[in-house]
Amino acid sequence: MIGHRTAVGGAHFAFTDRWGGVGAVPHDSLNLGGAVGDDPAAVRVNRELAAKTLGRDPERVVWMNQVHGRDVAVVDAPWGDRPVPAVDALVTSRSDLTLAVLTADCVPVLLADAEAGVVAAAHSGRPGLVAGVVPAALEAMAAQGADLARIIALLGPSVCGRCYEVPAALRDEVSAVEPEAYAETSWGTPALDISAGVRAQLARSGVRVAAGPNVCTLESTDHFSYRREGTTGRLAGYVWLDETDTADTFADVSGGSR
Secondary structure (H helix, E strand, O other), X not given: OEEXXXXXXXXXXXXXXXXXXXXXXOOOOOOOOOOOOOOHHHHHHXXXXXXXXXXXXXXXXXXXXXXXXXXXXXXXXXXXXXXOOOOOEEEEOOOOOEEEEEEOOOEEEEEEEOOOOEEEEEEEOHHHHHHOHHHHHHHHHHHOOOOOOOOEEEEOOEOOOOOOEOOHHHHHHHHHHOHHHEEEOOOOOEEEOHHHHHHHHHHHOOOEEEOOOOOEOOOOOOOOOHHHHOOXXXXXXXXXXXXXXXXXXXXXXXXXXO
């Protein structure tokens, strides 16, 4: 259910895998996405299961209506009956909230300045990389008092550059904006490495990247992959603050490659 979990200071990060839920094929079993054709009741149960496994209140997990853009919402309460906004990043300084991002090949980016008490979750696929959703999230965090030099990022499971085949013209278009995303598949055709592109954006902002799950969603049958399966579920990345917990549960923080 929880494929990776780690913490630094008062900031906690977690990424799910696809198992441990109640969903049926093709969303089996821990689909957390509410807009992929799955039974809404199963999604609700899965979201409750994941949140409770993390020790978090399911009613205070904040989700997004992700649209592959660069807009950011700063949140201080669950949406409740309000429409879920069309954004691709969330920022909060509330320790009673958990921010969530959904993916099934795109890069989930979790960000935290534990000292300032500011966290963010961002959804960076190919369009989001080009649009600059991660830099936009960092700007919003800074506006809430975060220091870029203190922010730590974790990148979750995503399709890797060895597998993300694209037309040559599309690779050229994206790499003209973010050169680090230029890649080649393991079989020698044009590709994009979105994770490498995100890492380059973070490095230019002075943000450190913590060692996270080294998982290619297309290669791993333990994770949902839209490119592999088409109709499938969604994984989630979660980030939250716990001001009573200042112990680190990982030691490797670097700017190294995926």
